[in-house]
Amino acid sequence: MERALEARFSDLVNHPKDTVAKINASRSRHLWLRRRDDEDLVLTTAARAEQENEVVSATTALFTAMMRQDGAALSLLIDVVPEAFPWVRFLPTEDVRAFVVELVETLRATEAIDNPAPVAQVIESWKHTAEAYADPEVHASLTTDATDHGPATEPPSNV
Structure with a gap:
């Protein structure tokens, strides 16, 4: 299984369109959001x-x-x-x-x-x-x- 692409949570906050667009570049349709002060998040499409x-x-x-x-x-x-x-x-x-x-x-x-x-x-x-x-x-x-x-x-x- 392909590992999700990664981005920093701050990238999502500062460049939301570019960061969310990375989901489409991933075969898994997931984006792993790294956070310094809390648990990481995974962003995916609703579908x-x-x-x-x-x-x-x-x-x-x-x-x-x-x-x-x-x-x-x-x-x-x-x-x-x-x-x-x-x-x-x-x-x-x-x-x-x-x-x-x-x-x-x-x-x-x-x-x-x-x-x-x-x-x-x-x-x-x-x-x-x-x-x-x-x-x-x-x-x-x-x-x-x-x-x-x-x-x-x-x-x-x-x-």
Whole structure:
């Protein structure tokens, strides 16, 4: 996938027509606006944003329908998910299945609220789980019964 062309946010403010015209020069129809004091922005056309939303919706609908209709589709998705998310190799088999089911269900649910943040959260959470499984020391510390040392004491006052 082609990376979006870049411009400074100040270019958009000072030369809006020239800066917006760069969108047409990009095959991706995106312009990455770099900002010094805040998060970068991506500028695109409304038509392109609608097309991207349509692609995500169609893909989600296909995956959801396949999983509902055929248990073999779920098995196939579980088999191929390591190609898209290599870190799932550190998860136990039952957790790979749980990740796939949660991911597809969350994809479907986020369409109703038009917000992809929950999908990103599912992926990030499962990736952190895989990281814990990948490190034997971390995994052991999280799965070993800990001794309760009682209530924490107040930290000393530095006044």
